[in-house]
Amino acid sequence: MRTCVIFNPTARGNKARYFRRHLDDIGSQSTLKLTTAAGDARRLAANAIQEGFEVVVAAGGDGTLNEVLNGFGDVPDGFDRTRLGVLPLGTLNVFARELAIPAKLDAAWAAIRQGRETLIDLPAVEYQHNGTPQRRYFAQMAGAGLDARAIELVRWELKKKIGPLAYVLSGFQALVEAQSRITVAGGGHSATGELVLIGNGRYYGGRYRVFPQADQRDGLLEVCVFPRVNWLILARCGPSLLVGDTLPASVTQSFRAESLTFSSPARTPLEVDGELIGHLPATFSVQRSRLRVIVP
Numbered sequence: 108m109r110t111c112v113i114f115n116p117t118a119r120g121n122k123a124r125y126f127r128r129h130l131d132d133i134g135s136q137s138t139l140k141l142t143t144a145a146g147d148a149r150r151l152a153a154n155a156i157q158e159g160f161e162v163v164v165a166a167g168g169d170g171t172l173n174e175v176l177n178g179f180g181d182v183p184d185g186f187d188r189t190r191l192g193v194l195p196l197g198t199l200n201v202f203a204r205e206l207a208i209p210a211k212l213d214a215a216w217a218a219i220r221q222g223r224e225t226l227i228d229l230p231a232v233e234y235q236h237n238g239t240p241q242r243r244y245f246a247q248m249a250g251a252g253l254d255a256r257a258i259e260l261v262r263w264e265l266k267k268k269i270g271p272l273a274y275v276l277s278g279f280q281a282l283v284e285a286q287s288r289i290t291v292a293g294g295g296h297s298a299t300g301e302l303v304l305i306g307n308g309r310y311y312g313g314r315y316r317v318f319p320q321a322d323q324r325d326g327l328l329e330v331c332v333f334p335r336v337n338w339l340i341l342a343r344c345g346p347s348l349l350v351g352d353t354l355p356a357s358v359t360q361s362f363r364a365e366s367l368t369f370s371s372p373a374r375t376p377l378e379v380d381g382e383l384i385g386h387l388p389a390t391f392s393v394q395r396s397r398l399r400v401i402v403p
Contacts, residue, residue, distance in 0.1 A: 114166040115141070122196040138160070162190045163190075186397055190224055190400065190401055192401040193206075229393065251289050251302075253302040255375075257278040282341070288300075293364030306318030307323055371387045
């Protein structure tokens with residue numbers, strides 16, 4: 108089973124340092140491709156598929172995973188030809204948590220070497236960037252409004268120092284700004300709110316089950332709409348998230364659909380898998396059982 112591992116050698120954190128200490132062992136069982144700049148993981152993944160690798164591994168966080176995933180999409184029949192592997196080295200690793208991929212490097216690598224495959228749904232979003240139509244695949248989730256603005260504001264240096272808390276601090280900063288009104292429609296439903304999240308899996312922000320009905324194999328996306336986001340809403344959500352890892356049903360509207368449209372009269376940021384990609388409007392869709400993933 109020809110395996111290619113894509114890794115950012117400048118990545119920080121304990122997991123990344125542990126990975127570097129085991130580069131020789133992993134390199135003896137696979138081909139390592141190291142990134143040098145943003146976007147490299149996407150290009151290297153596409154090259155690996157064209158070179159005939161059967162498994163391409165994203166060694167990093169959810170951002171690296173998203174780049175590798177889109178490298179698959181850049182190659183004709185890329186999703187048919189190659190399987191995705193994950194070594195979770197990032198801050199949150201939401202997708203790895205969803206698929207019960209071990210957080211420990213040795214166990215995650217052993218699962219990749221065993222090569223057990225599962226099929227899951229593959230979501231995508233179409234939007235415009237600087238007037239040019241774009242299409243972006245994502246693995247776990249997407250969002251528009253407050254969370255995307257928080258990602259836009261977070262400082263990389265602070266994120267490396269304090270981890271997920273950096274998103275909390277930038278979220279507080281975004282909360283004092285005027286909030287956009289976002290309208291989402293799909294599957295015969297429509298709702299408007301100041302924060303709209305889409306889940307292909309149950310988890311958001313690590314361990315929080317924001318999308319409790321989501322199923323990666325049902326051909327549907329779950330949307331969670333916050334009609335308003337303010338300090339009072341945060342105070343109501345906090346205890347439920349801390350104690351039960353879920354949101355109180357009274358503060359959100361949720362439904363599922365095969366496709367969704369997002370629109371807003373204001374300039375509203377858009378993120379996928381925790382990475383800022385552009386602004387609304389946007390159209391979401393999902394291909395059922397399209398992505399081949401290596402799991403324990």
